[in-house]
Each structure stands twice: as C-alpha cells, then as structure tokens.
Amino acid sequence: MNKTSKLDRSQGPITLQPTRVWRTYIGGQLLEQWHGTDDPADGHYPEEWVSSVVDARNQGREAIINEGLSLIESGEDEAITLREQIATNPEAYLGAKHVQAMGVNPGVLVKMLDSAERLAIQVHPDRETAQRLFQSAYGKTEAWFFLGGREVKGEQPYVLCGFKPGMTRQKWESQFHAQDVEGMLNGLHKIYPQPGDVFLIRGGMPHAIGPGNWMIEIQEPTDYTIRIERQTVSGLNLSEHS
Numbered sequence: 001m002n003k004t005s006k007l008d009r010s011q012g013p014i015t016l017q018p019t020r021v022w023r024t025y026i027g028g029q030l031l032e033q034w035h036g037t038d039d040p041a042d043g044h045y046p047e048e049w050v051s052s053v054v055d056a057r058n059q060g061r062e063a064i065i066n067e068g069l070s071l072i073e074s075g076e077d078e079a080i081t082l083r084e085q086i087a088t089n090p091e092a093y094l095g096a097k098h099v100q101a102m103g104v105n106p107g108v109l110v111k112m113l114d115s116a117e118r119l120a121i122q123v124h125p126d127r128e129t130a131q132r133l134f135q136s137a138y139g140k141t142e143a144w145f146f147l148g149g150r151e152v153k154g155e156q157p158y159v160l161c162g163f164k165p166g167m168t169r170q171k172w173e174s175q176f177h178a179q180d181v182e183g184m185l186n187g188l189h190k191i192y193p194q195p196g197d198v199f200l201i202r203g204g205m206p207h208a209i210g211p212g213n214w215m216i217e218i219q220e221p222t223d224y225t226i227r228i229e230r231q232t233v234s235g236l237n238l239s240e241h242s
Contacts, residue, residue, distance in 0.1 A: 007074075009085060010092035015073040016082060020045040022067070024179075024202050025233050030114040030150065030214045042116040050110040054084035057223040059239060068223065077127075083237040111217040116152065119209045120229040120238060121160070121184055126203030127220075134224060139203040142219035146193040149212040157212035162205055184228060188222055 018035070020028075027046025049056075049068055056068030070082040090104040098107075121168070124140030125133060138197045149157035150156045163172075167187045188206060193199065201207050206228065209215075230238050 008089065008092075009072070010089055014082070016051065017071045019049040019052050019070045019075055020166045021049050022058055023047055023128070024143075024232050024238060025115060025117055025119045026237055027114045027116040029116060030184060031112055034112075040062050046114050046116070048112040050112065052080060053081070053086065053106060053223045054109050054156050054223055057225075060236055081141070082211065097181055100175065105138075106222055107221060109219050109220070109221040113209070113213070113215050113217050115209050115213050117233040119212050120227045121181075121188070121206060121208045121230055122159045123206045123229045124201075124203050124222075124226070125224055129203065130222065130224060133229050135180075136222055136224070138220040138222045140220050140222050141203045142201050143203065144193075144194055144197075144199045144209075144215040144219055145218065146199075147214045148195045149214045152211035155210075155212070156192055157214075158190055158192045158210040159199065159213065160185065160190055160209065160210065161199065161201060161207040163187055163191055180232060181229055 004202055022044050024044075025046060026042050028042065029040045029042045031046065031048055032040030038096045043130070049070065052068055052070045054068050056151075058064075058067065066079060066081055072080045072082060072085060074080050079189060086106070087104055094104070094106060095104075124142070126141065127137070127139040130136040130139040144159070146157075151157075164187055172187065174180075175187070185208075188208070190210075191199075211233075227238050232238065
C-alpha cells in the first residue's frame, strides 16, 4: 500500500475516476454519450464499473494493473484504489455492523452497461458453486434496471433468459457440444424490456443481453462468467478460460 493511500478520507466525499472496463463484446456509445464525450463510439469498453473493488477477469490482460478497480482522484502520481482505501479503516468506510457481517467487501458491484451486439449466452455461479469452483464467498446473482436503449439492425433491445418448456439437460449439452447457437438461442425466452423494468437473474440461470440495451446492472461483487458460445457475434474467439 502506498503512502498516499493512508490518508483518512472517511469524513468527506471521495472522487473516483471513471472505471471503464474491457469486455469481450462491443458497445459503449450510449455510455460515452451520457458522459458528454465528443464523437461517442462503440468499442471493447462497453461497461463502467461504479465504486468497484472487483478485479476484472479478462484472459490475456492479466498483466494490466487494477483493471476493474475504481481509482481515487488524489492529485498524486501513484494510483490509489478504492479497495486499498477501504482497507485502511473498514469500519469508517463501511460501518461496524457491515464489517462484522460481511468483512471488508462492500458486497455489491454496480455497472453502467451499453451493448451494441448480443452478448454470448452465459451463466454465472450461485454462491455454493462459486465457493466450490473459485473459493469465493460470492457468486454472481444480478439485477438489471433498464434505462432505455437503441434500435440495432431494425430490432428493439431484447434479452434472453431462462429455458423454454421442453428443454432438457441432454438436449442443451448436445447443442453446446455441437455449438448449435441457433438452437440454444431458440431454447431461451426472448423478452423486450421497457425503460424502468427490473429483471432478477439468479446464479445458474442461462441468459444473454441482446444488442441495444442501456442499463444498470447491480450484482454480487465478482466477475465470474461461464460462456456457452465459443465466439462472440462480432467474431472474437472465446477460449475455455476467457
């Protein structure tokens, strides 16, 4: 921990730098537009993580320091993460009852998200599975709050979540091994959310956010994603560990 991070900031507001995070899918134009950026455009930074103490898990980018972590605007040369700052005095920043019950983790991650393409079909672990596979106290149950969006290729924003009646484990596994993406997409409910709608996606539910969604995601503080497809819509190959 660097010297600057030991300053006590618990008695006043802390200004954080924007935390844009690289993802496998394309988006971010509406996020940049919301920030008032000149010439907003889509790219591989479609998410902004708010007050994040969570490391982003991106294969091939492990050497990038502090990816996903919110940084404090301190005026100093060395970056100070919000996670480091909380660790200096957890009770002052989180409250004694919170620390006693949950430790030094705030227990939540909030994201601003703008998708320009459909995300790969995926699933996140519940707490039991996260503990078994990743030795993590948290899984990745998440809630989506829809702000609005944009039409992409003539279609309004949609999401895919949960199996339609008739799906079986044997059928799903067969489609996965064959990479029958169309079959897997057709096996999920397709819903067109409206601004103000809230969806709860529990750990273990297969889902995919469609193109054009502008939303806030409120989730458990992890970045564990198990993707069912081996290639994104824009052609990025996904390895078994990406």
